[in-house]
Amino acid sequence: MKLFGKFFSSKAETVLNSDEIKQLIEDTLTGYRSDIFPEGILPLCTGFSLAREGKEITVGLTVPFPCSFELAQVADKLSEALQANVTFDIQLQIQPVRSHDIANVGNIIAIASGKGGVGKSTTTVNLAYALMAEGAKVGILDADIYGPSIPTMLGLKNEKPTSKDGKLMTPLDAQGLDAMSIGFLVPDEEATVWRGPMASSAFNQLLNETDWSDLDYLLIDMPPGTGDIQLTLAQKVPVAAAVVVTTPQDIALADAAKGIIMFDKVQVPVLGVVENMSYHLCQHCGEKSHLFGQGGGEDIAANYQTRLLGQLPLDIAIRQDADLGKSEIIENSAGEIALLYRKIARNMAAQLFYQLDSRSPDTAEIITR
Numbered sequence: 209m210k211l212f213g214k215f216f217s218s219k220a221e222t223v224l225n226s227d228e229i230k231q232l233i234e235d236t237l238t239g240y241r242s243d244i245f246p247e248g249i250l251p252l253c254t255g256f257s258l259a260r261e262g263k264e265i266t267v268g269l270t271v272p273f274p275c276s277f278e279l280a281q282v283a284d285k286l287s288e289a290l291q292a293n294v295t296f297d298i299q300l301q302i303q304p305v306r307s308h309d310i311a312n313v314g315n316i317i318a319i320a321s322g323k324g325g326v327g328k329s330t331t332t333v334n335l336a337y338a339l340m341a342e343g344a345k346v347g348i349l350d351a352d353i354y355g356p357s358i359p360t361m362l363g364l365k366n367e368k369p370t371s372k373d374g375k376l377m378t379p380l381d382a383q384g385l386d387a388m389s390i391g392f393l394v395p396d397e398e399a400t401v402w403r404g405p406m407a408s409s410a411f412n413q414l415l416n417e418t419d420w421s422d423l424d425y426l427l428i429d430m431p432p433g434t435g436d437i438q439l440t441l442a443q444k445v446p447v448a449a450a451v452v453v454t455t456p457q458d459i460a461l462a463d464a465a466k467g468i469i470m471f472d473k474v475q476v477p478v479l480g481v482v483e484n485m486s487y488h489l490c491q492h493c494g495e496k497s498h499l500f501g502q503g504g505g506e507d508i509a510a511n512y513q514t515r516l517l518g519q520l521p522l523d524i525a526i527r528q529d530a531d532l533g534k535s536e537i538i539e540n541s542a543g544e545i546a547l548l549y550r551k552i553a554r555n556m557a558a559q560l561f562y563q564l565d566s567r568s569p570d571t572a573e574i575i576t577r
């Protein structure tokens with residue numbers, strides 16, 4: 209992926225030699241700090257190269273998780289500092305953190321909620337597109353056998369997967385996302401009467417008999433709740449980690465806590481909590497109102513030793529897009545909401561790396577202790 213930096217100012221030109229340019233780039237990449245780069249960018253890069261042709265400078269970087277938005281900003285900053293067009297040529301080297309035998313799938317991340325209706329499926333779809341916008345290859349698997357909403361949310365209702373070899377199903381393409389759901393295969397009313405084992409075997413088939421393209425992440429939209437079916441899925445699917453979606457209401461938070469405890473029980477690390485419908489911004493005066501309470505996501509993250517990955521507003525555009533089979537990331541990629549989802553997606557991918565990837569300085573510390 210190429211990220212092109214831009215420079216606008218007409219500062220008096222200082223001509224730097226190649227060594228000075230290299231030093232300035234290295235210093236910038238080492239000194240940069242943000243939530244996802246607490247110790248700088250360069251120490252995490254497994255590759256770094258520099259090519260220069262007059263005012264065109266290309267920096268080759270190999271990074272361990274998707275983070276295009278932040279790197280594009282760094283490219284702008286460097287272009288300005290060097291008064292040149294700095295292009296980042298990014299190679300993503302995302303490593304599967306848990307071994308499994310599902311072909312062409314890297315890391316499987318379960319998106320769960322203790323309670324129904326908190327916006328788990330909407331969040332899953334938007335996070336999938338957000339990860340894609342950050343540079344990753346992503347798929348989405350709807351595990352909500354009893355109430356699959358992913359086909360509608362991706363604008364693929366009534367579509368059916370095909371098969372090239374009569375064995376594996378080709379996932380549907382949702383503007384670049386691989387998508388699979390029981391909703392593509394059987395009418396909604398049919399699956400609702402399936403008993404637990406049948407639902408679980410249907411899910412296994414969806415996971416194992418889909419011809420996924422080469423995915424960095426497969427997001428699983430889990431059925432809501434923490435009952436037997438969720439526990440079985442969390443145990444049987446080689447999930448690398450989970451994310452719990454909640455709203456700030458007490459009842460949703462209590463159920464989100466049950467979700468965290470459930471994953472803990474089956475030793476699936478929880479990357480963090482996403483607080484959906486956190487606040488509402490008045491369209492007229494811009495005032496923020498916390499309709500369902502405040503601080504709950506932060507409290508739950510602190511009480512259960514995880515982190516708040518981000519907060520999303522209650523917003524009519526999110527609901528309208530979800531109901532119309534669209535996504536804010538695709539519809540309005542530079543909009544405030546799209547940027548919020550992208551920040552959460554970067555946090556999620558970075559947490560997966562820092563907590564579980566053997567290349568991360570944090571895991572190395574844990575391993576040597």
Ligand SMILES: Nc1ncnc2c1ncn2[C@@H]1O[C@H](COP(=O)(O)OP(=O)(O)OP(=O)(O)O)[C@@H](O)[C@H]1O
Pocket residue numbers: 321323324325326327328329330331352355357431432484485520521522523524526527528530531
């Ligand atoms: N941040 C938001 N702002 C406005 N509407 C939202 C937001 N998030 C979700 N919604 C809307 O809330 C409703 C429920 O969302 P969704 O189906 O994603 O919930 P869910 O937790 O997956 O439910 P279930 O698991 O019970 O199927 C949908 O109509 C969706 O458009």
